[in-house]
Amino acid sequence: xxxxxxxxxxxxxxxxxxxxxxxxxxxxxxxxxxxxxxxxxxxxxxxxxxxxxxxxxxxxxxxxxxxxxxxxxxxxxxxxxxxxxxxxxxxxxxxxxxxxxxxxxxxxxxxxxxxxxxxxxxxxxxxxxxxxxxxxxxxxxxxxxxxxxxxxxxxxxxxxxxxxxxxxxxxxxxxxxxxxxxxxxxxxxxxxxxxxxxxxxxxxxxxxxxxxxxxxxxxxxxxxxxxxxxxxxxxxxxxxxxxxxxxxxxxxxxxxxxxxxxxxxxxxxxxxxxxxxxxxxxxxxxxxxxxxxxxxxxxxxxxxxxxxxxxxxxxxxxxxxxxxxxxxxxxxxxxxxxxxxxxxxxxxxxxxxxxxxxxxxxxxxxxxxxxxxxxxxxxxxxxxxxxxxxxxxxxxxxxxxxxxxxxxxxxxxxxxxxxxxxxxxxxxxxxxxxxxxxxxxxxxxxxxxxxxxxxxxxxxxxxxxxxxxxxxxxxxxxxxxxxxxxxxxxxxx
Amino acid sequence: xxxxxxxxxxxxxxxxxxxxxxxxxxxxxxxxxxxxxxxxxxxxxxxxxxxxxxxxxxxxxxxxxxxxxxxxxxxxxxxxxxxxxxxxxxxxxxx
Numbered sequence: 314x315x316x317x318x319x320x321x322x323x324x325x326x327x328x329x330x331x332x333x334x335x336x337x338x339x340x341x342x343x344x345x346x347x348x349x350x351x352x353x354x355x356x357x358x359x360x361x362x363x364x365x366x367x368x369x370x371x372x373x374x375x376x377x378x379x380x381x382x383x384x385x386x387x388x389x390x391x392x393x394x395x396x397x398x399x400x401x402x403x404x405x406x407x408x409x410x411x412x413x414x415x416x417x418x419x420x421x422x423x424x425x426x427x428x429x430x431x432x433x434x435x436x437x438x439x440x441x442x443x444x445x446x447x448x449x450x451x452x453x454x455x456x457x458x459x460x461x462x463x464x465x466x467x468x469x470x471x472x473x474x475x476x477x478x479x480x481x482x483x484x485x486x487x488x489x490x491x492x493x494x495x496x497x498x499x500x501x502x503x504x505x506x507x508x509x510x511x512x513x514x515x516x517x518x519x520x521x522x523x524x525x526x527x528x529x530x531x532x533x534x535x536x537x538x539x540x541x542x543x544x545x546x547x548x549x550x551x552x553x554x555x556x557x558x559x560x561x562x563x564x565x566x567x568x569x570x571x572x573x574x575x576x577x578x579x580x581x582x583x584x585x586x587x588x589x590x591x592x593x594x595x596x597x598x599x600x601x602x603x604x605x606x607x608x609x610x611x612x613x614x615x616x617x618x619x620x621x622x623x624x625x626x627x628x629x630x631x632x633x634x635x636x637x638x639x640x641x642x643x644x645x646x647x648x649x650x651x652x653x654x655x656x657x658x659x660x661x662x663x664x665x666x667x668x669x670x671x672x673x674x675x676x677x678x679x680x681x682x683x684x685x686x687x688x689x690x691x692x693x694x695x696x697x698x699x700x701x702x703x704x705x706x707x708x709x710x711x712x713x714x715x716x717x718x719x720x721x722x723x724x725x726x727x728x729x730x731x732x733x734x735x736x737x738x739x740x741x742x743x744x745x746x747x748x749x750x751x752x753x754x755x756x757x758x759x760x761x762x763x764x765x766x767x768x769x770x771x772x773x774x775x776x777x778x779x780x781x782x783x784x785x786x787x788x789x790x791x792x793x794x795x796x797x798x799x800x801x802x803x804x805x806x
Numbered sequence: 807x808x809x810x811x812x813x814x815x816x817x818x819x820x821x822x823x824x825x826x827x828x829x830x831x832x833x834x835x836x837x838x839x840x841x842x843x844x845x846x847x848x849x850x851x852x853x854x855x856x857x858x859x860x861x862x863x864x865x866x867x868x869x870x871x872x873x874x875x876x877x878x879x880x881x882x883x884x885x886x887x888x889x890x891x892x893x894x895x896x897x898x899x900x901x
Contacts, residue, residue: 410885411885412884412885413885414881414882414884414885512862513861513862514861514862514864527859527860527861553867553869556866556867557860557862557864557866559862559864560864560867619850621846622846622847622849622850624843625843625844625845625846625847626844626847628840628843628844629844629847636821640822643822644887645886645887645894645896646883646885646886646894647885647886647887648885648887649887650887650888652897653897654897655897655899656896656897656898656899657822658824658897659896659897660822661819661822661823661824662824664821664822664823664824665823665824665825665826666824668823670829673823673825673833674833674836674837674840676821676823677814677817677818677821677823677833677837678837678840678841680817680820680821681809681817681837681841684817684820691844693857694847694848694850694852695844695847696857696858696859697850697852697855697856697857697858698847698850698852698855699857699858700852700855700856700857700858701850701852701855703858703861734839735836735839735840736839736840736843739843751861752861752862777861777862
């Protein structure tokens with residue numbers, strides 16, 4: 314059926330409910346599109362048979378006028394969410410052959426709401442990266458190309474790079490991601506889609522392969538703000554199996570989307586004007602401020618003084634938690650085992666072979682900053698600076714309703730361009746990391762094109778558990794930006 | 807401060823990570839770059855500031871100390887690389 318892929322999540326939901334299309338038609342169209350876009354390497358596992366079975370079950374319900382809020386909608390799942398009976402790799406060699414015997418809470422909720430699983434998307438190994446290049450299964454590829462350079466393959470961002478590439482290339486209607494330091498927002502920005510990280514605790518972490526437990530949070534990647542709100546409604550909610558899950562009711566995130574920003578105060582943080590910020594990023598940010606002002610918002614200059622210390626704080630706390638979380642991969646209970654003459658040697662061989670270079674760097678960094686004699690100097694120190702970063706935001710949100718900033722300091726870069734320098738790669742997250750440390754929600758909205766013809770995102774940040782207000786501001790930004798550019802690969806699809 | 811090769815090798819041992827000799831040298835350089843980067847935190851005055859680990863402000867919930875799950879060892883061990891029935895098998899630890 315021509316044009317079926319053109320429907321966004323909300324439009325597809327309405328078409329399914331009106332019986333204008335069936336879930337089987339829609340799901341089949343996406344499965345065909347996945348085959349046609351294999352070059353994106355967006356998926357690690359495609360679950361075609363399961364998708365068609367779920368679609369058929371959804372069609373039966375829809376036929377009877379039944380079904381959940383996401384009934385029959387085909388989506389992709391970042392391969393960091395455990396899915397029962399479906400391989401779950403975290404894009405790591407060390408999880409070879411692992412098929413969970415349980416389902417993550419977030420995906421279980423999505424299937425309960427009627428969503429159809431297309432497959433598991435590519436990511437940086439254990440979600441550690443900003444380009445999807447650390448995946449054991451090879452890099453996912455950005456559907457976009459720079460103007461006049463159709464040959465150079467660009468990164469889709471990371472770590473949720475496969476999810477972003479799939480949504481931007483129409484190989485999924487929407488997708489789940491996780492955001493530990495920007496892993497939803499940065500790839501959304503690089504691929505011209507919407508990506509949202511909810512407040513810490515809004516979505517259950519149970520059954521998501523853990524990277525840094527005090528920072529990890531699941532969220533949606535989608536074509537529009539309304540789509541993101543709809544998918545988030547299916548993901549969020551308290552879960553007794555995750556003790557850090559927030560015991561709060563989930564509001565209707567789609568309800569107030571069109572309410573506008575009239576009378577809201579939008580903060581513009583001066584510390585985000587970093588040295589060397591490309592002029593086109595600064596200009597887009599200024600444009601975003603104007604858009605919100607024109608829409609009736611009051612613009613307030615604010616200060617978040619500890620922003621420059623967010624990245625170094627993150628690169629202590631995240632590796633520390635990762636080194637602890639990843640201690641469980643020992644070749645005994647699941648995944649890869651590489652034999653050795655003793656138990657200790659088997660552990661070391663398995664982990665040495667099973668983890669890639671970036672994961673090893675972070676495990677070693679984390680082990681060092683947690684080791685006796687250095688714990689206070691590094692880890693405790695970072696936790697104290699984290700308090701100051703959070704305090705900056707608490708004080709700012711006494712004065713403003715939301716904060717506007719760029720999502721990333723650049724547009725998408727070529728595959729291989731930043732691989733040799735880990736610290737340079739970390740700088741990609743300079744605008745996204747502070748929010749993770751503060752635990753707050755944020756969303757990236759596609760807002761314009763760079764001089765190279767690549768998408769750029771603007772980021773809206775909000776107070777704790779005020780996702781509904783955040784989505785409302787994001788929708789106003791989306792409406793003003795009217796971003797309609799598409800990657801060339803979508804022509805004629 | 808800067809890490810040397812022997813220190814990195816000993817961290818790798820603590821982390822149960824076999825890093826072959828030819829990969830040790832680049833790892834030393836990478837770790838020193840990362841530690842050099844994070845050392846700017848020394849500029850921040852954190853006297854009297856409490857460390858932050860809990861961002862939501864919600865207290866950890868308590869529940870009755872009771873078994874709420876389990877009773878399916880075959881599911882628990884289903885992914886074991888070298889199972890012995892419903893047990894995990896490992897190289898001999900005690901001679």
